[in-house]
Amino acid sequence: MTDDWDFYFLQVDDKPASIYVDLGAHDFAPNPKLPHMAYVRLHMREPRDDGLSSRAEFDALVSVEDALTASLVNVETQYVGRCTTDSCRDFFFYVSHPQAWSSRVAACMLSFDCYKYEADTREEPDWSSYFSYLYPSDADRQTIENRRVCEALKRNxxxxxxxxxxxxxxxxxxxxxxxxxxxxxxxxxxxxxxxxxxxxxxxxxxxxxxxxxxxxxxxxxxxxxxxxxxxxxxxxxxxxxxxxxxx
Incomplete structure (x- = not known):
């Protein structure tokens, strides 16, 4: 993971979505040592009516994400972003070896037995999920930069x-x-x-x-x-x- 993360809003399958992505990973992707995309789909318990996350569930979702990254990320697993839409939050990783992914996720999710989830992998050496799904379009990247300039003005x-x-x-x-x-x-x-x-x-x-x-x-x-x-x-x-x- 890099230090250059940010979020933006869009429509996914005609539904509102929020993506939080490691923008800095773009400069190093795809990593040939991590040719498999791995994901965890979390079914939110208290989503908003539009399918995005609610303030009521904010702390719980942060706890799940922190636990997943702490438990799963290592030299053979890179976390690249998440998408929240349609009452689910999908976490995206790239891994060297997919065989133990489900069991690794299951061990982590034992602490969150109130949540339903799925976990799976697929071979994806070109990192198409990162480039085509998570990474912002040029227009979406402009909205990110707009917000960054506004926040810099506010800080001053x-x-x-x-x-x-x-x-x-x-x-x-x-x-x-x-x-x-x-x-x-x-x-x-x-x-x-x-x-x-x-x-x-x-x-x-x-x-x-x-x-x-x-x-x-x-x-x-x-x-x-x-x-x-x-x-x-x-x-x-x-x-x-x-x-x-x-x-």
Whole structure:
């Protein structure tokens, strides 16, 4: 496991889901020494009406997760994330040898006999469950980064309640794509701060746009994702945003 973990929300089979994933594992995956995906599916006892976890069960679920990772993780077992949806919480691991997985899990779950669970493995040398299921899409990764910037602002005394100029960056391979992006962004109320062409230090075209908005946790995605989608539509890459601290 690495130290770079985070969560995001999405829909899985048209149902709300929350994924908590080791983002840092992406840089080292797949590990050829751990070619089997192993999982534990826990049936929650007090889920919310939408199938996600409730505050009432929070401590119990943390205890189960802590016990599983403490008991199961070693040089031959790596924990990579979990998905909570449809009244279940699935824990995902990659292991060297799958033969003893069920018995290892059973020994750990003896301390939680009030929970129903299943455990199984499958051969998965490409780590497809990690890459295709747990790891966030580019848009979901942007929502994670949005939350991280907001939390950094809060740590510096920003109440995230006042509008201010927020700058946004995007990069493109050619001037035509950049121009198309900027023209559509202007229709959304953004303004141009700077346009840069390739030079000796970079080989792409860039646009720095700004608009006055409130970087609130519950609304910043509505500010950034339209620009993210516009950049992708025009073959470019949205590269995040920046705000002064308003204390």
């Amino acid at each position: 005394g920003d109440k995230l309640s006042e509008p201010r100029e927020i700058d946004h960056w995007a990069y493109f391979a050619d001037a035509k794509s950049l121009t198309a992006y900027v023209e559509e962004a202007l229709q959304l109320g953004f303004k141009v701060r700077a346009i840069s062409a390739p030079d000796d230090t970079r080989d792409n075209h860039s646009a720095q746009l700004w608009r006055s908005d409130i970087p609130a946790l519950n609304s910043i995605d509505d500010v950034t994702l339209p620009l993210f989608n516009l950049a992708a539509k025009n073959g470019g890459e949205y590269d995040g945003w920046e705000s002064i601290v308003v204390s």
